[in-house]
Amino acid sequence: MKKTAASKKSAAADRASTTEEAPATEKAPAAKKSAAAKKAATAKKAPAKKASAKKAAPLKRQAPAKKPAVVPKKATAAVKGVAPAKTVAPKPPRGESRTALVRRARRINRELAEVYPYAHPELDFENPFQLVVATVLSAQTTDLRVNQTTPALFAKYPTPEDLAAAVPEEVEEILRPTGFFRAKTKSIIGLSKALTEDFGGEVPGRLEDLVKLPGVGRKTAFVVLGNAFGRPGITVDTHFQRLVRRWRWTEETDPDKIEAAVGALFPKSDWTDLSHHVIWHGRRICHARKPACGACPVAPLCPAYGEGETDPEKAKKLLKYEKGGFPGQRLKPPQAYLDAGGKPAPPLGAG
Known part of the structure; x- marks a missing residue:
């Protein structure tokens, strides 16, 4: 009987221990479930990261779009480094019609005629x-x-x-x-x-x-x-070629074509005196390398104004006088060609 009671107690103890260990056994599946849940969460998050990476990719592709923003800056810097209007000849006024060109060319000739009223060949001859x-x-x-x-x-x-x-x-x-x-x-x-x-x-x-x-x-x-012989003709020497192109009377470079183009702008009776006026002006004021723009009587009519020295006092020093002067020239002081603001004044008789 005692053994039976002892066996009953041990059986009861076994049951109790079994009952107490049951929760630990139940916790294991729960841990497995939680680990599985974490993996699932990680698996879910992984695509999200990939998706975010895919979203970020366009930003990398857009990076080249920033380069154009840099290029203009470099271009601007290069332009700033280029010498001003002295290296690039100015273009004629936009939209200048044939009639406007003829009027401008003839006004330039009239102005030069006032400055050089006795212009003549500077070669001495008797016959x-x-x-x-x-x-x-x-x-x-x-x-x-x-x-x-x-x-x-x-x-x-x-x-x-x-x-x-x-x-x-x-x-x-x-x-x-x-x-x-x-x-x-x-x-x-x-x-x-x-x-x-x-x-x-x-x-x-x-x-x-x-x-x-x-x-x-x-x-x-x-x-x-x-x-x-008193027969009208246009003398196309180096001075004449330079000035008529600088004034945009023609873009031709061949002397014969220059002669034809300029001759069409003036009456035939003006051709000889026109040649003298232009040549005298080219020798004295409108030089090839350093034109004296600040002392030029036709500055308001010249598309190339600014290629040379525009300061009146500095321009005055560029004027070329031969020994004893040059007879018949009525050259005004540089200030006479500028307005109160220091800009080229309208020529005399300008409409």
């Missing part, structure tokens, strides 16, 4: 023969140098016949100061022979005859026709 020879000699040198050389030449060879029979070496020695003296000697002896043999020792008064003479082109021919 057509001396003029054609002096013009040929003026290539690649100054008129002043030619005027210093021709008195001795014409004293020794006063007529075409005399020069045609001259000894080349003797003529070369006289012409040496003018430069290219051998080529010039050949030209003036050749044209003297042509005048003697083909034209009776007289300089012809027709363009087609003049251009046949050695060393004589259209420019020289028009100088002779306009100033020895």
Whole structure:
């Protein structure tokens, strides 16, 4: 009986222990469930991260869009570093019609006529023969140098016949100061022979005859026709070419085309004086490298104003005067061409 009671107690103890351990056994599945839940949550979050990564990807793709914002800054800096209007010639006024161009060109000529009322060829001559020879000699040198050389030449060879029979070496020695003296000697002896043999020792008064003479082109021919025979012509020398392009009268570069384009803007009767006005202005004020814009009487009409010195006092120092001045010039002080604000004033008689 005692054993039975003991066995009952041990059985009861076993049951109690079984009953107490049951919750621990039940907790294990719960832990497994919680771990599974965490994994599931992690699995759910993983796609979310991928999705967020996918959303972030466009931001990386948009990064190149920032580069255009940087490029203009660099471009602007480069533009700032470029020299101002001196390196780039200004364009003519937009929308300038043919009529407006003709009016502007003729106003420029009128202004220059007031500044240089007695403009004339700056080569000394007494007859057509001396003029054609002096013009040929003026290539690649100054008129002043030619005027210093021709008195001795014409004293020794006063007529075409005399020069045609001259000894080349003797003529070369006289012409040496003018430069290219051998080529010039050949030209003036050749044209003297042509005048003697083909034209009776007289300089012809027709363009087609003049251009046949050695060393004589259209420019020289028009100088002779306009100033020895009173026949209108346009002299397209280096000064003339530079100024008419700077004033945007034409964009042509060939002398013959420049002559035709400019001639169409003016009456034929103005051609000779126009040539003198433009050439005088190019030699004295509108220089090739440093035009004296601040002392220019046609500044208000010039599309290229600002290429040169605009300060009146500094521009005044750029004016070129030959020894003894240049007769017939009525050059006003630089301030006369500026208004109270220091800007170019309207030209006289401007409408």
